[in-house]
Amino acid sequence: MPPANPAPNTSPPRAPHQPAPGALLTLLTTRLLTTTLLTTTFFALTSLPAHASVLDIAWDNDLITGEDKGYTNGVRVSWLSTSAERNDDCRYCVTARLRDGLTWLPGIGRQSRDHAISTSVRQLMVTPENIEAEEPLLDDIPYVGLLMLEATLYGWDKRRLTGYGINIGIVGPDSGARRSQEWVHKVTGSTDPNGWDNQLGPDVVGGIHALHAHRFYLRGGANDLQNEFVWSSGVQLDNFITSAEAGIFWRMGKHLPGNFVPEYAGMSTTIGLPGLLDATGTGWSIFAGLLGEGIAYNYIEKRGGDYSFTQRHFVGHLSLGAAVHTEGFQAALTLRATTAQEQTNKDPMTFGTISLTWRI
Numbered sequence: 205m206p207p208a209n210p211a212p213n214t215s216p217p218r219a220p221h222q223p224a225p226g227a228l229l230t231l232l233t234t235r236l237l238t239t240t241l242l243t244t245t246f247f248a249l250t251s252l253p254a255h256a257s258v259l260d261i262a263w264d265n266d267l268i269t270g271e272d273k274g275y276t277n278g279v280r281v282s283w284l285s286t287s288a289e290r291n292d293d294c295r296y297c298v299t300a301r302l303r304d305g306l307t308w309l310p311g312i313g314r315q316s317r318d319h320a321i322s323t324s325v326r327q328l329m330v331t332p333e334n335i336e337a338e339e340p341l342l343d344d345i346p347y348v349g350l351l352m353l354e355a356t357l358y359g360w361d362k363r364r365l366t367g368y369g370i371n372i373g374i375v376g377p378d379s380g381a382r383r384s385q386e387w388v389h390k391v392t393g394s395t396d397p398n399g400w401d402n403q404l405g406p407d408v409v410g411g412i413h414a415l416h417a418h419r420f421y422l423r424g425g426a427n428d429l430q431n432e433f434v435w436s437s438g439v440q441l442d443n444f445i446t447s448a449e450a451g452i453f454w455r456m457g458k459h460l461p462g463n464f465v466p467e468y469a470g471m472s473t474t475i476g477l478p479g480l481l482d483a484t485g486t487g488w489s490i491f492a493g494l495l496g497e498g499i500a501y502n503y504i505e506k507r508g509g510d511y512s513f514t515q516r517h518f519v520g521h522l523s524l525g526a527a528v529h530t531e532g533f534q535a536a537l538t539l540r541a542t543t544a545q546e547q548t549n550k551d552p553m554t555f556g557t558i559s560l561t562w563r564i
Contacts (some may be wrong), residue, residue, distance in 0.1 A: 376405020411442020
């Protein structure tokens with residue numbers, strides 16, 4: 205018996221695909237990030253001597269320490285302008301205008317200080333321990349990708365540094381974290397991550413931050429073995445993470461650079477850049493840092509839904525590293541370990557950072 209003829213399709217024609225409001229907002233934010241970065245870079249480069257600015261690339265990866273869970277990978281590309289006080293040929297004077305307009309902020313506008321602007325793009329990714337599973341692992345951390353643009357105004361002298369900044373970014377597929385991890389794992393021959401279809405987002409995130417550092421001990425001449433200690437503090441207020449931190453750093457070496465904090469990780473701010481390539485000769489350094497961080501809000505915990513992740517409110521960080529530098533270049537390797545991020549998981553988080561910095 206021949207099959208019956210199918211019933212005619214009486215449903216109305218399907219409307220052209222319209223992006224969901226969240227996806228549209230994410231798309232607009234992505235374009236804003238790109239436009240803002242290009243605009244900021246243009247004005248900065250046309251207002252400052254190109255040979256005196258600094259370019260830095262920092263790459264974090266937990267494969268460096270032999271693990272692949274939690275904070276998995278991070279890349280930060282940063283640019284620091286020359287000091288406004290050392291620029292006699294300024295055309296647009298972006299840094300000087302910001303300095304003069306923000307003198308009401310503590311640490312900004314003093315005549316004895318240098319002032320410069322940093323801009324950076326950061327991409328971070330977080331994955332569970334078992335990246336082979338395709339289904340959500342609700343008893344572990346979810347997949348998270350972040351792409352963020354950050355700008356900071358710094359003021360500093362030989363003993364103190366202060367910075368204030370803003371940041372805006374996107375969480376979700378448009379962060380590009382999935383493609384980045386798949387590429388890194390292909391290059392390194394690592395296991396393919398299969399759970400990115402379950403990543404959090406899309407969401408727009410952003411906020412403000414403030415930083416301060418004080419060099420309270422320095423011994424040794426420029427041609428001798430030098431030792432220094434610096435304490436630092438910072439506050440970050442945004443809807444990805446809201447936290448406050450304080451720490452102490454030690455560094456020893458020859459021809460130590462003039463920056464305050466040897467903190468070059470891609471997940472960090474650009475606090476390590478001001479004064480970094482001010483050394484008068486070729487040298488080396490070893491360094492260590494101990495940092496305490498209080499976390500009041502974490503996007504992963506609040507937006508994780510059925511995931512069991514619960515953020516610890518206090519996390520400790522230990523970093524060890526070494527660097528070599530000339531007057532125009534530095535290469536640094538840093539290893540970092542933290543106490544457990546999650547209340548139900550006592551495993552520490554570890555990763556390594558390779559940082560390369562040039563004067564351009």
